[in-house]
Amino acid sequence: MEIKDIKKVACVGAGVIGYSFAVNFALKGLEVGLYDINEEALNLAKERVNTSLQLLIKNGIINDEESEQIKKRIIYTTSMEEALKDALFIQESGPEHYDIKHQMVTEMEKYVSSEAIIASSTSGLLITEIAKVAKHPERFVGGHPYNPPHLIPLVEITKGEKTTEENVLLAKEFYQSVGKEPVVLNKEALGFICNRLQMALYREVCELVMRGVCSIEDADKAVTFGPGIRWGIMGPSLIFQLGGGKGGVDGIMHHLHDSITLWLNDMADWKEFPEEFAKIARDGVEEAMKNRPKEIGNDDASLAAYRDDMLVAILKLHGKL
Numbered sequence: 001m002e003i004k005d006i007k008k009v010a011c012v013g014a015g016v017i018g019y020s021f022a023v024n025f026a027l028k029g030l031e032v033g034l035y036d037i038n039e040e041a042l043n044l045a046k047e048r049v050n051t052s053l054q055l056l057i058k059n060g061i062i063n064d065e066e067s068e069q070i071k072k073r074i075i076y077t078t079s080m081e082e083a084l085k086d087a088l089f090i091q092e093s094g095p096e097h098y099d100i101k102h103q104m105v106t107e108m109e110k111y112v113s114s115e116a117i118i119a120s121s122t123s124g125l126l127i128t129e130i131a132k133v134a135k136h137p138e139r140f141v142g143g144h145p146y147n148p149p150h151l152i153p154l155v156e157i158t159k160g161e162k163t164t165e166e167n168v169l170l171a172k173e174f175y176q177s178v179g180k181e182p183v184v185l186n187k188e189a190l191g192f193i194c195n196r197l198q199m200a201l202y203r204e205v206c207e208l209v210m211r212g213v214c215s216i217e218d219a220d221k222a223v224t225f226g227p228g229i230r231w232g233i234m235g236p237s238l239i240f241q242l243g244g245g246k247g248g249v250d251g252i253m254h255h256l257h258d259s260i261t262l263w264l265n266d267m268a269d270w271k272e273f274p275e276e277f278a279k280i281a282r283d284g285v286e287e288a289m290k291n292r293p294k295e296i297g298n299d300d301a302s303l304a305a306y307r308d309d310m311l312v313a314i315l316k317l318h319g320k321l
């Protein structure tokens, strides 16, 4: 199979991730079979597709006519057979439990084309384990998106013990063809790359707040207007390359070595979030919301709308929309 042969994709599971992948694929001109187990889930998915397309219209990414074309490319169905018919790439986004993923694998293999690749959106389950009930485990990869996948370009590709290199490469090429930025993990790792990075940072947020060094609101402000604004442009190693002056990134490691060692020794290294932190984080978020003007989001809905408008602006700068 070649990537140009893929004209139709199936999205199996039409929840938060599945509907959003469907928007991504249809936006790039592919037909999409969007499957879920009941009509109710599909109706919600349709509403979410419409809302996402409205956001893209509002931001000048597509016009009304294009939006109508995109809608027509998505077939909503409770028939696995119909969803998978002629699809050469399957994005599975069902619930995060091995037993349900196994049922889905068995069901998908009844109808899937013999050439198709099956990618799981799983946030942390092992592909080896998901594909253990498969007749063709070699065609299974992990294709872990970041929410919402129709806006965030990253997909972390993982492989199981039996996944072939050829299928990993095809998955990578496919994701590139629909505007994603795939990163292939050389070996399986819990939490992949980005969830580990996010949790390393958030552990330190917790540590600073619990020690009384700063509030949740100020930790967020520090990230948003400090390193976060730079990370939206390039990764931490390239940022340190510039921060190291002539010495570059290794210059930083040498030059600040003694100081960095003191910080590292003082930083959190515990393995479980303290139980009381959940409430502290919730109260801190509520306080931060109160202090924000409506235009930049001060409840969940307005915050999500602000996030998506800003994401679109940044993605345009990156040439990704």
Ligand SMILES: NC(=O)c1ccc[n+]([C@@H]2O[C@H](COP(=O)([O-])OP(=O)(O)OC[C@H]3O[C@@H](n4cnc5c(N)ncnc54)[C@H](O)[C@@H]3O)[C@@H](O)[C@H]2O)c1
Binding pocket: 012, 013, 014, 015, 016, 017, 018, 035, 036, 037, 038, 041, 092, 093, 094, 095, 096, 100, 103, 104, 121, 122, 123, 124, 144, 145, 146, 147
């Ligand atoms: N939500 C996130 O931020 C996020 C980010 C990255 C990856 N993921 C992963 O994506 C996957 C889906 O997560 P979600 O947030 O979209 O969950 P969700 O609960 O919103 O959606 C899951 C959908 O699967 C459907 N479903 C249940 N049983 C099914 C079956 N047997 N066959 C087909 N569909 C079935 C449900 O009806 C539901 O619509 C999970 O593996 C999750 O770990 C989620």
